[in-house]
Amino acid sequence: MEITIIDGSFENDVLSLQGKMLWSVAPFSKRVNLITLIGSYLLYGLDHTNMDENTKFKFIKMAIGNWKSSMTQEGFERGYQEYLRVKRRKHKTRAEMLFINEKKHLLEVFHEEMLRYLIHIEKTFNIEELHSLFSLPGKGVICMYHIDSSDEKNYSPNDVDQIVTTILHDYEIPLFSDKVEKYIIAGENISGDKSGDTMKDNKVEGEEINVFREKFLEFVSPISLTYNKVEIIRNELTKMFAPINHDLEAFNAVIGDNKNGVVGLRKAGKLYERKMLPLVKIFQAAVDENIYFQQIANSGDEMEKYTLYYCACSVKDLLILFEKVSVIPKVTIDQVREELTGKINLDSTTFFLYLKTKEYE
Amino acid sequence: MNEENKFIYAEISSCIGFNEIVFNNVDEFSMFAEKNKITVILKMKTESNLSGGIFKKDVEARDDFLFTIGNTAYKIPSIGFKKLDDYSNALHNKFPDSLAFYEALKGGFTSYREFEESKKVGVDEKEIFLKAKKTGFIEGYDAFKKIYENLLKEPYIKGLDEDINSAMKLYKYATRKGFSNYTIFSEAIGNGFTEYLVYMEAKEKGFPKVQDYNNAVKTGFENYKEYLDAHMHAILTKKEYNHYTSFKKNIKDDLGYDEYQLIDILKTKENGDIFTLEKVKGLLNEAQNKYKRATSNEAEGKLPPWYRKKIDNDEYLKIFLTENQKMKRIGFFDPVKESIEIYVLSKEKIYIDGSNVAYNSNENNTHKPKFINIKYVVDELMSRGYNDITIIADASLSRASEGSQVLKELPKEVAYLVAPPNVTADEFLIENAKKDKCLIITNDLFRDWKKKDKWIKSNIDKIRVSFLIKDARVRLAGLDRLESEE
Numbered sequence: 001m002e003i004t005i006i007d008g009s010f011e012n013d014v015l016s017l018q019g020k021m022l023w024s025v026a027p028f029s030k031r032v033n034l035i036t037l038i039g040s041y042l043l044y045g046l047d048h049t050n051m052d053e054n055t056k057f058k059f060i061k062m063a064i065g066n067w068k069s070s071m072t073q074e075g076f077e078r079g080y081q082e083y084l085r086v087k088r089r090k091h092k093t094r095a096e097m098l099f100i101n102e103k104k105h106l107l108e109v110f111h112e113e114m115l116r117y118l119i120h121i122e123k124t125f126n127i128e129e130l131h132s133l134f135s136l137p138g139k140g141v142i143c144m145y146h147i148d149s150s151d152e153k154n155y156s157p158n159d160v161d162q163i164v165t166t167i168l169h170d171y172e173i174p175l176f177s178d179k180v181e182k183y184i185i186a187g188e189n190i191s192g193d194k195s196g197d198t199m200k201d202n203k204v205e206g207e208e209i210n211v212f213r214e215k216f217l218e219f220v221s222p223i224s225l226t227y228n229k230v231e232i233i234r235n236e237l238t239k240m241f242a243p244i245n246h247d248l249e250a251f252n253a254v255i256g257d258n259k260n261g262v263v264g265l266r267k268a269g270k271l272y273e274r275k276m277l278p279l280v281k282i283f284q285a286a287v288d289e290n291i292y293f294q295q296i297a298n299s300g301d302e303m304e305k306y307t308l309y310y311c312a313c314s315v316k317d318l319l320i321l322f323e324k325v326s327v328i329p330k331v332t333i334d335q336v337r338e339e340l341t342g343k344i345n346l347d348s349t350t351f352f353l354y355l356k357t358k359e360y361e
Numbered sequence: 362m363n364e365e366n367k368f369i370y371a372e373i374s375s376c377i378g379f380n381e382i383v384f385n386n387v388d389e390f391s392m393f394a395e396k397n398k399i400t401v402i403l404k405m406k407t408e409s410n411l412s413g414g415i416f417k418k419d420v421e422a423r424d425d426f427l428f429t430i431g432n433t434a435y436k437i438p439s440i441g442f443k444k445l446d447d448y449s450n451a452l453h454n455k456f457p458d459s460l461a462f463y464e465a466l467k468g469g470f471t472s473y474r475e476f477e478e479s480k481k482v483g484v485d486e487k488e489i490f491l492k493a494k495k496t497g498f499i500e501g502y503d504a505f506k507k508i509y510e511n512l513l514k515e516p517y518i519k520g521l522d523e524d525i526n527s528a529m530k531l532y533k534y535a536t537r538k539g540f541s542n543y544t545i546f547s548e549a550i551g552n553g554f555t556e557y558l559v560y561m562e563a564k565e566k567g568f569p570k571v572q573d574y575n576n577a578v579k580t581g582f583e584n585y586k587e588y589l590d591a592h593m594h595a596i597l598t599k600k601e602y603n604h605y606t607s608f609k610k611n612i613k614d615d616l617g618y619d620e621y622q623l624i625d626i627l628k629t630k631e632n633g634d635i636f637t638l639e640k641v642k643g644l645l646n647e648a649q650n651k652y653k654r655a656t657s658n659e660a661e662g663k664l665p666p667w668y669r670k671k672i673d674n675d676e677y678l679k680i681f682l683t684e685n686q687k688m689k690r691i692g693f694f695d696p697v698k699e700s701i702e703i704y705v706l707s708k709e710k711i712y713i714d715g716s717n718v719a720y721n722s723n724e725n726n727t728h729k730p731k732f733i734n735i736k737y738v739v740d741e742l743m744s745r746g747y748n749d750i751t752i753i754a755d756a757s758l759s760r761a762s763e764g765s766q767v768l769k770e771l772p773k774e775v776a777y778l779v780a781p782p783n784v785t786a787d788e789f790l791i792e793n794a795k796k797d798k799c800l801i802i803t804n805d806l807f808r809d810w811k812k813k814d815k816w817i818k819s820n821i822d823k824i825r826v827s828f829l830i831k832d833a834r835v836r837l838a839g840l841d842r843l844e845s846e847e
Contacts, residue, residue, distance in 0.1 A: 228562045235558065291578040298581030300600030 001245045003353070004033040004166045005175050008149030008159070008327040010066055014038075017177050019125030023223045024306045024355045025175060026130055026142065027230065028237040028283075030245060033137075033172070035145040035162050037066065038121065043144035045118040046134055053107070059146070060110045063117065076110075079103060129227045133234075141234075149328055155335040163322055163336045167315060167350060168343065171249045174318070175308075178356040179325045184311065186213035209317040212268045216280060216310040216353060219287050220297045220360055223304075229292045240286050244279045251275055268312040268349060276310075297360070305360040308353050316346040367395065368402040368445060376405060376427065379434035387448045390426070390437040399428045402445060483527025493532035497543030502528035504547065512550060517572045520555040594667045597654070604652055605667050617671025620681060622648050627691050627703060632798055634703045638675060641682070641701060645672070690843070693820050704798055706824065706843075711747045712794045713738055714803030715754025715777070716786060719762050721830045730758060732767040734830050738802055739775055741835040745844075750775045751799075753790040756782070791817060800826050802837065 003025045007018055018038040025032055034042070044051075044059045051059075057080050065073045083103035086096050122128040133141040148156035166172045185208045225233070251271060287293060296303060313321075316337075323333045340346060368391075384390040394402065405425045426445060427436040441459030442448035451462040455473045465476035469487030482499050484490040493499050509525060512518055520538075525531050539557030540546040546557075553571030554560035567585035568574035577588040581599030591602040608618050616624075626644050630636070636644070653662030664670060672678050682694040682701050692703045718738050719730035735752060742750055756779050759765055768777055780789035787810060794801045795816070804827045811818040826839035 228558055228565075232556065232558045232562065235556070291575055294579045295581050295583075295599075298579070298598040298600055299583075300581060300598070300603040 001029065001241075001248050002031040002033060002169070002172045003029045003175050004162070004172050005036055005039075006147070006159075006162060006166070006322065006326050006328070007036040007177075008147055008329070010037055010062070010150060012066055012068075015121060016125060019121075019127055020221070020223065020304075020306070020357060021175055021177060021355050022127070022130070022142070023125075023221065024308060025353075026133065027222050027225075027233045028241045028287075029141070030238065030241075031140075032142045033145060033162075033166075034142060035147050035159075037062075037147060038125075038127075039144040040146045041114075041118050041121055042127070042134060043136070043146055044114055045122075046144060047136060048111070048115070056107065056111060060107070060114055062146075062150075063114055064110070065150075067113075067117070079106070126223050126225075129225060129230060132227060132231070149332065151331070152329045153331060155329070155332040159328060159332050160335045160339060163319075163328070163332075164339050167318065167336075167340060171245075173248075174322075174352045176321060176325050176352060176354040178354055180311075180321055180352075180354045181356075183321060183324055184209050184211045184213070184313070186211055186311070209313055209320060211317075212266075212272070212312040214269070214272060214277075214310050216308040217284055217287060218305065218307045219293055221304040221306050221357070222293070222296065224296055224299075224301065225292060233290060233292055236290065237283075237286065240283055244276070244283055247275055247279060272310075272312075303360045304357045307356045307358075309356065310351065310353055312349050312351050314347050315340065315344060315350045318350050318352060319346075321352065367391065369400055370402050370404055370444065372406045373403045374406050376403070376429075376434055378432075379429055380432055382433055382435050384435065384437040387437055387445060387452060390435070391445050391449065393435065394428055397428075397430055399430075401428070403427050403429075404439065483529035484532075485529075489529070489532070493528060496532070496541060498532040498535060498546075499528045501543035501547060502531050505531055505543075505550075508551070512553075515553065517575070518550075518553045518555060521550075596665070596667055601652075601665060601667075608669070618652075618669045619645060619649065619672045620685065623672070623681075624685075624687050624691065627688070627701070628705065630703045632703055632705055635700050636703075637698075637700045638678065641678070689823055693816075693823070695819075697815075704820075707749075707797065707799045709747060710749035710751070710797055710799045711742055712790055712797075712799050712801045713742075713750065713752045714786075714790055714801055714805060715752040716758050717803045717805050718752075718828065718830075719754070719758060730762040732762050732764040736767045736771070737830055737833055737835045738828060738837075739771060741837060742802070743772070743774065745837075745840060748774050751793070752777045753786055753793065754779055755786045756780070791821070794824055800824050800840070800843075802826050802828055804828060 005018065005021050005025075007014060007021075014036075015038050018034075018036045022032060022034060022038070040059060040062060044056075048056065061073050061076055061080075064071055064076050080103070083100065086092070087100055089096065092100070122131070130142060135141065135143055137143045137145055145162060146158065148158050166174055222230075222233070319333050319337055322328045322336070323330055337346070384393070403426070405427060424439050425436040426439050426448075427434050429435070439448070442451065442462070443459075447459070447462065447466075450471070451459065454462075454471055456462040456465065456476075457473070461473065461476065465471070465473065468476070468479070468485045468490075470476040470479065470490075475487070475490070478499075479485070479487070479490040482490070482493070482502060484493060490499070505525075512521055513523060522530070522534050525534055535543070535546045538555055540549065541557075545560075549555070549557065549560040552560075552569055554563065554574075559571075559574075563571070563574040566574075566583060568577065568588075569585075573585065573588065577583075577585070580588075580591075580597060582588040582591065582602070583599070587599070587602060591597075591599070591605075594605065596602045596605055608621065612618070612621050623641070623645050626648055627636070627641075649664060649668075650662070652664060652668055654665055655662045672681060679694065679696065679699070682688055682692075683696065688694075688701075691705055692701045694701045713735060715735060716730065718735050719732060720728075721731070721734045739750055739752075752775065754777070759768075759779075771777065778789075780786040787805065787807065790801060790803075791807070791810065793799075801824055803825060805825075807817060807821050807825070811821065826837055826843075829836040829838075
């Protein structure tokens with residue numbers, strides 16, 4: 001199973017949430033695809049030596065919007081376009097040469113600022129401890145992708161491609177934040193977990209989505225783990241998670257063929273109970289018994305408890321969640337819908353996880 | 362063995378009518394063939410009970426390598442070798458027979474000695490054998506064998522395979538667990554560690570043994586020193602240890618942790634609040650809950666042994682509330698009502714017994730009172746941070762005193778009040794100071810008032826600060842003491 005975190009929010013305060021989402025799945029996932037603001041920063045850090053000027057410009061423009069800098073994104077873009085225009089001229093005047101050097105220097109200043117900010121992000125969210133797992137798309141454990149998403153008028157082919165791929169692959173499962181609870185209504189679940197009741201408070205009326213929901217895993221926030229401990233935990237847990245991976249993919253494939261609806265969701269619930277729950281329970285026990293999770297819990301430090309919920313809904317409804325929760329522009333979601341039509345039935349069942357955090361007691 | 366094949370081989374099934382010359386040495390046979398420019402070596406195919414036509418050493422060789430020159434067939438028994446080069450290599454590398462030679466060849470071995478050695482340690486591939494040898498596992502296996510049985514019996518060693526019966530299996534096991542050489546592996550396994558990363562993590566944090574490391578980590582500890590200290594004090598978790606060290610850091614004297622907590626609780630209460638003994642015990646109990654350990658048979662949990670408990674009964678509690686210096690600064694315990702009134706003295710407001718200070722009572726009221734004495738005290742108090750100073754005096758003072766001009770020069774933070782006509786200045790002073798929870802600067806011992814009023818008897822000395830004025834300099838020993846206690 002690959003976890004895909006797609007989030008099109010660009011506000012500074014989402015970095016913390018995106019960091020937590022990454023940490024919530026990093027200890028046991030075969031792979032995490034990070035298509036978020038934080039992923040864009042990390043990708044820049046990982047690959048900037050291979051980036052051409054245009055790509056660097058694209059990343060820096062995204063960051064400027066995020067920095068509360070005196071330079072606006074529009075101003076930066078205008079300056080860059082002017083720089084390109086002058087640079088392309090065959091016979092440059094001395095003034096033009098000076099202009100080019102000045103802009104190059106400015107780009108370099110912003111580049112240094114990007115790297116400084118990246119270090120700040122890594123330190124703030126303890127992400128530096130995950131550094132050895134970082135990789136370029138498709139290669140290692142935590143794969144970083146750039147997120148475009150902000151254009152409200154024109155769709156982003158890059159984002160469309162990411163969402164379509166996630167939906168079409170049985171082994172990929174999207175992870176949302178608990179903002180998802182504003183939009184879902186969970187039916188009866190297996191474990192009799194009542195936390196669904198608390199979701200009612202913040203509902204966005206008229207936009208609720210029916211889902212099958214079951215508590216998947218619960219553990220103390222691993223965010224304080226060191227690199228060594230992450231490695232040790234991953235050595236143990238990824239092996240233990242392998243059968244769940246396998247069965248979850250098979251389960252997703254079987255249920256995915258069902259039409260979504262009350263019957264479909266009930267069927268998903270029953271099959272989950274029979275096929276998945278015993279495995280998940282074994283894995284949960286392994287997590288509970290893991291000495292490093294126990295260490296965090298007994299450290300006396302302030303910490304959070306993470307709960308991952310496993311949900312089933314229709315593809316159509318999942319697209320609504322991508323739009324509302326992941327803040328992907330409607331124009332991009334419409335394009336995703338168009339690309340999926342003909343490939344799969346939009347009423348068929350699909351799956352997602354979401355992370356709920358609360359103070360650890 | 363890597364030498365390029367010199368000959369092409371062809372199988373034949375019969376060779377009749379030739380004179381025969383049989384060679385005894387394969388190298389001589391090859392050399393003779395080369396000298397005669399022979400390129401094709403014939404191989405007589407005969408039936409064999411052994412697969413692939415390979416013969417064991419003792420089995421009579423019935424197939425031959427041969428070539429002919431004229432009417433003479435030159436032969437040498439193949440004894441199971443497929444090629445002359447193989448035969449020659451086997452001979453030079455001391456292989457006993459073709460079976461051993463070809464078996465070794467499959468694993469990449471060229472030397473019979475290495476092949477034999479690897480077979481002994483359970484390795485069938487030369488590359489792995491060489492790696493295992495280079496990393497010390499071949500040599501180390503004998504030492505490991507001696508401790509292996511005991512290691513398997515240790516309940517705290519997790520993840521040790523039960524079938525490590527050869528150096529090869531040891532090598533494969535250790536490398537699977539992340540160890541790259543036997544020295545580190547033996548050091549780790551000797552201390553119970555079966556995973557390289559875990560061992561390195563434990564070593565870095567100073568843990569020599571796996572039992573200690575696992576216990577420490579499970580209970581939240583990060584380093585060995587803290588874990589040992591906690592262990593010594595029967596502390597169960599890092600969270601408990603944090604509580605313990607916090608008490609140790611904050612309590613410099615032999616105050617009980619319960620006494621410290623009680624002071625901590627009561628000092629945050631509102632001035633004027635009154636708490637009965639039962640309520641005080643309830644507050645303390647509530648605060649102690651965070652330190653209690655859950656027990657299976659007690660709903661409330663139990664304080665851990667490291668928690669220095671001194672308040673064992675009501676009598677002790679009463680004495681503590683009445684006599685402890687820190688408690689005295691927080692409130693007054695009423696032994697009759699068995700309650701404590703929070704009475705935290707103001708650090709900004711203070712009262713001056715105007716007449717007493719003006720007379721500078723050390724001089725036994727023999728001289729005329731001087732307002733300048735009040736000015737000296739006001740200046741001293743302001744330099745100590747008091748910004749709300751009230752002077753209370755008899756109406757007669759202003760008539761009797763010298764230097765009334767001083768009163769007009771007092772700063773705006775200072776109020777000069779005269780006791781109402783039907784109230785004595787002492788009574789007015791004590792009542793106000795009590796109400797506002799302030800200190801009084803006076804050398805008056807209020808002996809008469811102590812006889813009349815129980816509160817004054819018990820508490821007046823706690824709010825009274827005596828003074829000494831000499832050569833325009835003021836000493837407030839009581840304030841010095843209070844400030845140093847804070």
